[in-house]
Amino acid sequence: MTLQPTIGVLALQGDFHQHAVTLRALGACVHEVRKPSQLDGLDGLIIPGGESTTIARLMLAYDLHEPVRRRGLAGLPIWGTCAGAILLADDVPGLDRPALALLPITIERNAYGRQIDSFETDLDAPALPPTTDGTRPPYHAIFIRAPRIRSLGDGVEVLMAHDGEPVAVRYRALLATTFHPELTTDQRWHQYFLNTVNRDRIQRPAQTKGPILQAAGGGP
Amino acid sequence: MVVETGTHTVKSGLAEMLKGGVIMDVVTAEQALIAQEAGACAVMALERVPSDIRKQGGVARMSDPTKVREIIDAVTIPVMAKARIGHFVEASILQALGVDYVDESEVLTPADEKLHINKWRFDVPFVCGCRDLGEALRRMAEGAAMIRTKGEAGTGNIVEAVRHMRAVQGAIRALVAMDDEELVNYAKEIGAPVELVRQTKQAERLPVVNFAAGGIATPADAALMMRLGADGVFVGSGIFKSDQPERMADAIVRATTHYNDDAILAEVSTGLGDAMPGLSMDEIPESERLSKRGW
Numbered sequence: 001m002t003l004q005p006t007i008g009v010l011a012l013q014g015d016f017h018q019h020a021v022t023l024r025a026l027g028a029c030v031h032e033v034r035k036p037s038q039l040d041g042l043d044g045l046i047i048p049g050g051e052s053t054t055i056a057r058l059m060l061a062y063d064l065h066e067p068v069r070r071r072g073l074a075g076l077p078i079w080g081t082c083a084g085a086i087l088l089a090d091d092v093p094g095l096d097r098p099a100l101a102l103l104p105i106t107i108e109r110n111a112y113g114r115q116i117d118s119f120e121t122d123l124d125a126p127a128l129p130p131t132t133d134g135t136r137p138p139y140h141a142i143f144i145r146a147p148r149i150r151s152l153g154d155g156v157e158v159l160m161a162h163d164g165e166p167v168a169v170r171y172r173a174l175l176a177t178t179f180h181p182e183l184t185t186d187q188r189w190h191q192y193f194l195n196t197v198n199r200d201r202i203q204r205p206a207q208t209k210g211p212i213l214q215a216a217g218g219g220p
Numbered sequence: 221m222v223v224e225t226g227t228h229t230v231k232s233g234l235a236e237m238l239k240g241g242v243i244m245d246v247v248t249a250e251q252a253l254i255a256q257e258a259g260a261c262a263v264m265a266l267e268r269v270p271s272d273i274r275k276q277g278g279v280a281r282m283s284d285p286t287k288v289r290e291i292i293d294a295v296t297i298p299v300m301a302k303a304r305i306g307h308f309v310e311a312s313i314l315q316a317l318g319v320d321y322v323d324e325s326e327v328l329t330p331a332d333e334k335l336h337i338n339k340w341r342f343d344v345p346f347v348c349g350c351r352d353l354g355e356a357l358r359r360m361a362e363g364a365a366m367i368r369t370k371g372e373a374g375t376g377n378i379v380e381a382v383r384h385m386r387a388v389q390g391a392i393r394a395l396v397a398m399d400d401e402e403l404v405n406y407a408k409e410i411g412a413p414v415e416l417v418r419q420t421k422q423a424e425r426l427p428v429v430n431f432a433a434g435g436i437a438t439p440a441d442a443a444l445m446m447r448l449g450a451d452g453v454f455v456g457s458g459i460f461k462s463d464q465p466e467r468m469a470d471a472i473v474r475a476t477t478h479y480n481d482d483a484i485l486a487e488v489s490t491g492l493g494d495a496m497p498g499l500s501m502d503e504i505p506e507s508e509r510l511s512k513r514g515w
Contacts, residue, residue, distance in 0.1 A: 012477055013261055015236040034477060049237050051261045053296050058259055058477065061470075083237070094296065109296060115320035116343040118230040121223045144233045145298065145320070183233050 005043040005197045008033040010068075012058040014050020014083060018182035022190045036067045044077040044197035047084030049144070049180050052109060055083055056097040065098070072102040077173035077200050079193045085176035086147050103174050104153025111148035118144045123167070127159035128188045129195070140186060141167065141179035149178065173200050226343030231365035234298065234320065234345060235429035238262055238366075238452055242442065242473050243431065245269050245456040248287065249294035255459070258469030262298040262321070264454065265291045270327050270374030270510070271457035271496065280328040282310040288317050300347070305514055306332020308341075315344040321366070323347045324359075326513035327373045327456075334515065339363030349433065351384045351511055353391035354410030356426055361413045367426055369450070370511040371434020374457050376498035380511055381435045381445060388430065389449045395421050425449075434511065437462070437495045439475030439488050446479035463493030 007023050009016045011032035020030045023046075031038060033045070045068065047055070059065040072078050072088075080088040086109060090101035093108060112119070125139035139160065149166045152158070160168035160177075168177045168189075173196060181189035224230075241261025246252040252263045267283045268276065282303050292299050298320035303310035310331075311322050324337050326349050339346040340363035348359035349370035356367045369388060371381030391410070395417065398406060403421065407414040419427045432445035433454035442453045455472055462468040471488040478484040506512070 011240065013239070013241045013259075015239055017239065018236065034481075050239075051237065051241065051297050053256060054241060054259050054261045057257075058473070061259065061474070062477075114318045115230075115234055115298065115345065116315065116318070117225060118234065119223045119225045120227060120229055142229055142233055144230055144237060180233060180236075183229065183236060 004029045005194060005201060006031065006041060007194075007197065008039060008042040008045045010045065010047045010055070010064070010084075012050075012062065012064075013054050014048045015180070015182055016046075016048045016050075019046050019048050019081075019190075022182055022187055023194070026187060026190055026194055028194060033064070034062065036063050039064075039067050039071060042071075042076065043201055044079070044193065045071070046193070047078065047080040047087050048182065049082035049084065052083040052086040052092075052095065052147075053097075056087060056095060056099065059087070060097060065100070069100050069102065072100060072174065075173055075200070075204055077175070077193070077197045078102070079175040079177070081177050081180055081182065082144065082146060085149075085178055088174060088176050090153075091151075103156070103169075103171050103176055105149050105156060105169065105176070106151040107147045107149050107178075109147050110145050112143065112146055115145055118146070121162065123160055123162055125160055125188070127168070128192060139188065140184055142183050143167075143179050146178045149176075228365060231345030232428050235347070235366035238298070238431075239429060240477060241452045242469075242476050243300065243452065243454045244459055244469060245454070246291060246460070247283075249290040251460055251465075252291045252295045252299075254466055255469060256295045256297050258466060259473035260297060260469065261452070262300055263291065263295060264323060264456075265299060265301040265319070266327070269457040269460060271376070271461055272374075273327065274374040274508070274510075282307070282314065282328070285313065285317055288314070288319060292318060302328055303337070304328040305330040306335050306337060308337045311337055311342065311344075311346075315342055319344065321345050321347055324364075325349065326370060326510050330513050336362050336514070339365075347431075349511070349514060350388065352387040352410070353395070353420070354412045355514065356388060356430070357410070357412035357416040357420065360416055360428060364428070366429050366431070368431040368433040368454055370514075371432065371436070372501070372504070373434045373510050374499075375435050375501075375504070376437040376458060376461075376496040377501065378435045378437070378441045378444065379501060381432050381441075382448065384434075384511070385432055385445060385448045385450060388426070392420060392425060396424050436472070437498065438492075439471045439485060442472045443475045443479040443485055446476060452476065457496050461496035463495075468492055468495070
């Protein structure tokens with residue numbers, strides 16, 4: 001095992017570039033993913049913010065939907081931010097293309113209103129690792145045409161909340177955040193995801209990370 | 221805890237979410253649905269596409285609110301709409317209608333021949349056109365949260381879009397090489413606030429998202445603009461004035477994602493029928509050039 005984890009960032013549309021910049025600053029090797037073959041050999045995958053309607057269509061159009069889903073079912077750590085969180089969910093009212101259905105949550109799109117209702121705020125972040133001085137400062141979260149998580153399935157853990165509603169959740173090796181950590185200079189959520197990836201690299205046999213030809217957990 | 225809306229961060233943040241995407245001009249809800257189906261990351265509502273504005277002449281204004289509402293109701297992707305340069309009341313109306321971005325656009329007939337809208341006063345974000353770095357940074361100084369190079373709308377001719385994108389990117393490359401003394405003088409020369417010039421030098425790019433616009437008519441045009449450094453593209457008349465709008469829209473989206481993959485570009489450029497009819501710049505008198513509007 002090499003020291004650096006290799007993280008793919010789905011680069012069909014949206015703010016994939018900022019994720020790559022932050023991951024590289026934290027020492028990860030980053031690949032942009034636009035074709036199915038580019039999913040091979042990844043230790044983790046990020047589905048970035050963007051337009052969920054657009055990314056859902058492009059994942060189907062570029063034959064990425066099934067390969068990403070298969071890897072998710074096989075245990076590949078995947079982090080979805082905003083539109084990415086929507087795509088991970090198994091219930092998205094009104095989305096006219098299938099989501100990946102990996103994460104047992106119901107998530108409602110554009111649920112705070114239109115762009116003028118987009119907001120930023122400080123949130124308590126007990127799940128994040130402490131900073132070097134041993135404190136856990138609040139996390140400044142940016143919500144842009146953000147979705148809201150309306151219900152949680154069994155085994156979904158809430159990592160951060162806003163007004164009592166979950167905005168960051170974890171399920172097995174999957175992470176979903178409805179805000180945009182890549183738009184801030186605070187790298188704690190990216191570090192959190194890399195910690196998940198590194199734990200997974202130790203625990204999961206390497207052969208599940210290569211090309212996966214058979215559907216590991218059945219089709220949709 | 222304090223919740224802040226309408227900040228520059230959330231305004232420019234939405235533009236970040238549009239990157240790598242195609243924003244398509246639409247005049248009806250039906251066209252908006254075609255655009256969304258093809259994979260557009262946003263639509264731009266306007267009363268006539270630029271090539272019709274050019275042909276028909278007259279005063280081009282903000283779209284009818286009925287149309288804007290129909291388009292907002294029809295799609296889930298963000299909806300942008302155009303207001304005339306300096307027409308802050310049209311912009312206020314568009315904000316009240318709930319559009320996600322206002323384009324203070326030279327494609328419409330300017331309402332003010334000297335001043336642009338003070339965009340800081342609004343909660344809705346603005347995108348503005350530019351021909352060079354100075355113009356881009358002046359629009360940012362007025363509060364624009366996204367920039368697009370102007371090109372020459374409604375022509376199906378990419379030459380002006382290339383000229384403007386090269387002007388911006390070339391100026392940034394020159395700026396990166398300057399020392400701090402040169403920087404202050406350079407800000408004066410291009411008529412831009414020195415603080416924004418400094419930010420541009422530091423980031424080695426425009427401090428906000430920069431799309432290409434004005435003349436993109438084929439998948440190859442879209443990929444060309446991406447390779448020249450655009451963060452995404454606006455396509456106006458190029459889709460709904462082509463032979464097969466659905467196929468052209470789909471092909472331009474694919475070309476924008478895969479702009480560096482020649483095999484995919486060859487595939488998506490095949491069998492599209494005629495692109496929109498193009499206009500040579502010699503056919504357009506100086507006085508009718510839309511890109512000259514805005515100051």
